Amino acid sequence: MHPGLHSFDDDLVRRLVAGQFPRWAGLSVERLPSGGTVNAMYRLGDDMVVRLPLVKGGAEDVSMEQEWLPRLAPRLATAIPEVLGAGEPAEGYPWRWSVYRWLAGENPEAGALSEPVLLAKDLAGFVAEMRSITLPGAPAAYRGGPLASLDASTRAAIEELRGIPEEGVDCDAVAAVWEDALRAPGWDGPPVWLHADLMPGNLLVDGGRLTSVIDFGCMGLGDPACDLFPAWNLLPADARGVFREALGVDDATWRRGRGRTLSQALIALPYHRRTNPAMAHNARHVIRAVLGEG
Template sequence: MSAPPPTLPLVDEALVRRLVAAQFPEWAGLPVERFPSGGTVNAMFRLGGELAVRLPLTEGGAGDVPLEREWLPRLAPLLPCAVPEVVGTGEPGEGYPWPWSVGRWLPGRNPEAGAVAQPRALAEDLAEFVRAMRAVGLPGAPVAHRGGPLSALDAETRKALAVLGRDPEEGVDADALTALWDEAQGLPTPSGPVWLHADLMPGNLLMDEGGRLSGVIDFGCLGAGDPACDLFPAWNLLPAEARPVFREALGVDEATWLRGRARTLSQAVIALPYYRRGRNDAMAANARHVIREVVGER
């Protein structure tokens, strides 16, 4: 019989202070403040003015820590904006069971769908980042999370659509979305994998005061896969008038664009039943936004 999963201690400022004091005494005594985030896989804390502590909240999230430690130093020089820089590799301790990281604090704020001040400029910035990821030639890329064939998402997507279709409170046109999903199953497959971030959600993007892309965080899904996976911002963030800018800058063909829309939809319809009703309001709101945008394009 397998051992039960570890009981996670309360992940709060006190735990971070104990971990830092035990493993990085040079930073002991710096103020610790939890950073509010809509993410569900990691807890973020600001450590002093220049550092950030990132602690996984799940075993799956813990698996992302060594992945980022290995690849981010190699990817950073190849990308056009700031990405996390790990400066401290924390290990299990103080009752906390997984590896964790200390990184440089990246300034900026997360964009919000429907409230983007410079949508066309942001679309160009996002396209520049995606182009740079696709151009990465580093060998030995891991398989990107969600980067496989569209068919791999089929069962879970249909299950979520069925759940939403039975919920009049959400008002989701499940029949229309199912028809769109059906159509996507016949799309041509990609010619080959490319390097991906694979989780370009608004919460993983940072903007400067002028509304331009200043950083991209959370590379836990990175790897090689279908280029359509990095088209998510077209529907989860950019307004309709900026989507052509993003698409043209990337030179995306019709099949890849439609696969991207289907993948973004799949993520949203799976997320909405899970996160709604107070479990994670930010994630649920973005899922509803994606569904509205996709329906509006039909």
């Protein structure tokens, strides 16, 4: 998926665990299938999971999660990852890594939600709780800055998609949505706490209801529009309206949120269309959902 990916095998993970956490040596190790682009995930025994960065850029996320997740957890009703062990570089592996408590559940799939309206309310509740947090010294969210900072990469992706007609993207239509988002007034309130990467792969559900939110590598302070991603990457139209109403989202923030979600999809589709089916599939869904709003 990316240049500079670190290669893994089960034996490397066993050696890392045994060398640094002897009490867990001998537990079963099994790589988990994942559409994620930054980390490899390994089930460790029945109750834990090992998360290791695939690329150098993910190494900083590990340290940030180790610092902030224990501080966020008491302030959230929804379960989030619990760090059980902080691993260090060893055995030829160059970056820090983590062991977390296993969180049960399934990733929701757009178009196959059993309780979309209830899930929309659950997601809105999580986003609202994140926004209410007032912990000092928070980092800036990875995607929390001005929308205009995404303009060059978004326009480049649109032009790249013009050269891939088999994807069937109406590039003039998505460009018009992007222009509308750029014209929306910017956020003039204080920055709020964000997860900033609410993709379906970072959500866990059981019985159609949200049980956990994972992968906080993009978290921090920023524009509240950044946590509106589920409106278009997951929820059908009726549940999308429930999500918006529950959060009380004004028109400008909604337009910025739609633009941010669309931008991510436009950039992801040409990049991942041959290498990451899950990411490409979700990008196509977002583009259809956004254009379907009219």
